[in-house]
Amino acid sequence: xxxxxxxxxxxxxxxxxxxxxxxxxxxxxxxxxxxxxxxxxxxxxxxxxxxxxxxxxxxxxxxxxxxxxxxxxxxxxxxxxxxxxxxxxxxxxxxxxxxxxxxxxxxxxxxxxxxxxxxxxxxxxxxxxxxxxxxxxxxxxxxxxxxxxxxxxxxxxxxxxxxxxxxxxxxxxxxxxxxxxxxxxxxxxxxxxxxxxx
Amino acid sequence: xxxxxxxxxxxxxxxxxxxxxxxxxxxxxxxxxxxxxxxxxxxxxxxxxxxxxxxxxxxxxxxxxxxxxxxxxxxxxxxxxxxxxxxxxxxxxxxxxxxxxxxxxxxxxxxxxxxxxxxxxxxxxxxxxxxxxxxxxxxxxxxxxxxxxxxxxxxxxxxxxxxxxxxxxxxxxxxxxxxxxxxxxxxxxxxxxxxxxxxxxxxxxxxxxxxxxxxxxxxxxxxx
Numbered sequence: 001x002x003x004x005x006x007x008x009x010x011x012x013x014x015x016x017x018x019x020x021x022x023x024x025x026x027x028x029x030x031x032x033x034x035x036x037x038x039x040x041x042x043x044x045x046x047x048x049x050x051x052x053x054x055x056x057x058x059x060x061x062x063x064x065x066x067x068x069x070x071x072x073x074x075x076x077x078x079x080x081x082x083x084x085x086x087x088x089x090x091x092x093x094x095x096x097x098x099x100x101x102x103x104x105x106x107x108x109x110x111x112x113x114x115x116x117x118x119x120x121x122x123x124x125x126x127x128x129x130x131x132x133x134x135x136x137x138x139x140x141x142x143x144x145x146x147x148x149x150x151x152x153x154x155x156x157x158x159x160x161x162x163x164x165x166x167x168x169x170x171x172x173x174x175x176x177x178x179x180x181x182x183x184x185x186x187x188x189x190x191x192x193x194x195x196x197x198x
Numbered sequence: 199x200x201x202x203x204x205x206x207x208x209x210x211x212x213x214x215x216x217x218x219x220x221x222x223x224x225x226x227x228x229x230x231x232x233x234x235x236x237x238x239x240x241x242x243x244x245x246x247x248x249x250x251x252x253x254x255x256x257x258x259x260x261x262x263x264x265x266x267x268x269x270x271x272x273x274x275x276x277x278x279x280x281x282x283x284x285x286x287x288x289x290x291x292x293x294x295x296x297x298x299x300x301x302x303x304x305x306x307x308x309x310x311x312x313x314x315x316x317x318x319x320x321x322x323x324x325x326x327x328x329x330x331x332x333x334x335x336x337x338x339x340x341x342x343x344x345x346x347x348x349x350x351x352x353x354x355x356x357x358x359x360x361x362x363x364x365x366x367x368x369x370x371x372x373x374x375x376x377x378x379x380x381x382x383x384x385x386x387x388x389x390x391x392x393x394x395x396x397x398x399x400x401x402x403x404x405x406x407x408x409x410x411x412x413x414x415x416x417x418x419x420x421x422x
Contacts, residue, residue, distance in 0.1 A: 013267045020262075020274055024281040031285050035292040042295070100302050122302030125237040126357030126379045172376050 043074055043086060043119070050117040051107050053080040059194055067154050070186035073103070075194055082109035083195070086119060087186035089179045102132075102179045106187030108145060116140040116184060121176075128176035137180070139167055145188045156182050210321075210329055214336020216402070221344035222395035226313045230304045231345060232384040238361050241349025243297045244304065245342025247290065251282040251308055252317060252341075253334035259322040260330035266323075275318040276309070283309040313341060344391075351387050352378045 044055060059075035066072050066087070074086040085108070090101040103120035106113060118132030130136060149163030158178045160166070169177045220226045227248070235241045258278050259266075266274045287305055290298040298305065308314070317337055322330040353359055356378035358368040368374065377383040 009267065009269075013270050016265060016267055017270055017274060017277070020266075020277050024277055027281060028284055028288075031288050035288040037292055037295075100299075120299050122299050124379060125240065125300070125362075126353065126359065126374075127236075127376065172380075 040074075046117070046119055047076065047084055047105060050105060051078065051082065051084065051115055053078040053082060055079075055084070059083075061190075061194070064190065064193060065154070067150070067156055067182065067186050067189055069156055070182055072186065072190050075190060077195075078107070078109075080109065082107050082114060083191050085187040085190045087183040087190070088120075089182045089186070102176070102183065104180055104183035104187075106140075106184055108187065108191045111145050113140050113143045113145065113184070113188075116180070118180075123173070123176050128170070128173040131170045131173055131176040131180050136168075136170060140184055145191055148185060148188045150185050150189045150192070156185065158182075207329060208332060210333035211336040211339075214333060214338070215340040215343060216399050218337065219340040219344060219395065219399075220313045220337050221341055221348075222392045223399065224313075224316075225392075226316055227311045227341060228388075230307060230311060231348065232381065232388060234301060234304050235345055235348040235352055235384060235387075236356070236379045237353045237359075238346055238349035239297075240300055241345035241347075242342065243290075243294070244301055245338070245345040247286045247301070247305060248308055248311060248313070248341055249335070249338025250286055251279060252314055252338045253331055254282045255279045255314055256317055256322040256330040256334035257327055259318045260325060260327045263323045271323065272315070272319070275315060275323075279314045279318065280309045313337060344395075348384075348387055348391060351391070352383060355387075356380075356383060 047055065055076045056079045057077050059077055061072050061075050064072055069090055071088045071090070072085060073088050076084040078084060085106050086103060087106065088101055088103045100120070100122050102118070102123070105115070105117045105119050107115040116137045117134075118137070121129070121132055123129045123131065143165050147164035149160065151157070151162075158181075160178075160181070167177060167181050214220075216223075218224060221228075221231055230244055230248075234244045255275070255278050259275055262274070262278075283306070286308065287298070290301075290305065317333060321333045325333070350360065353361075354365075354368075356374055356376060358365050358374040375383075378387065
């Protein structure tokens, strides 16, 4: 049986790679100290930019099951009684083009959508990104939650014309349009399940 | 003598932008080039992010060129590049969140951009720190220039905007053609620009060579 030989070269290779990795890790740790992002603070800042009433309380989302392909990332209640939801829609069938998915803030008050705003996306400027422009998202404002169809089996299907409200499509960006609509549907479901609609 | 050395030292700075332009001459980093140049701002920010990583990684690779064992030089270079690429991501996420979201996945993919590995292997690992840093700046600026130019053209023709600002007369005239911000348009603009850039650089090189030849001829005549 051949004996495994560990020569000087092998030691040199291991030591040099280990030193580089250690220095890299220390450097990244130092940078991380200064660049850490508090996601909760960032979200609350984004909400404050889009809705004037301050946040009164955070709603627990434990045990909540959302529509397939959507995730309820945060839920708040504003001082004026409005419910604020951040829904993340991952890339799914006929929904969204970018790999990171999209994040949408939806504000619902007294059963009516009062604000829809984009929170995070990496859709193509001039194409999918148009679905996050204020002018486009305005069409959701004033729509009753009863007019938006939320499937009981939690399966999103597109094109979806089941409810009384169907959003206009952004030219050449049907999937992103669907992603925003899916996020709004997710928010309506959260509203109905987490208190607002009860 | 001193003048020649100075010119030689700073040569990588200019060759990186024109003669060795990574995008149009060396045809490196094509994937991010086509993917992020849907707008001029995206192109500019991707170019600057890559330049930062390129300059830093070139400097470190050059510093460590005598210590890294040859057999593991590529993993070592990737480790260095990945460190700076992650740093750029962290910095952009904190201070330029919109840009971070906009560049998306391609910011993470800076680490596998072949320009970085190519310059580390073919230049920084063979040269001292200063020329390596200058090479990084030159190649980086060339890459930034190319990406911004492509983004500018694609955004203008595709959406009728420049750096996000809409040019109303163009939009009203119905000029924007969506194809230019789609992959097909990316290939078309890239191809046309590559031809134009190469023709322009070649013409400039010929002109410089002709001027040099004329100078040499005159000085030879003067000697006689």
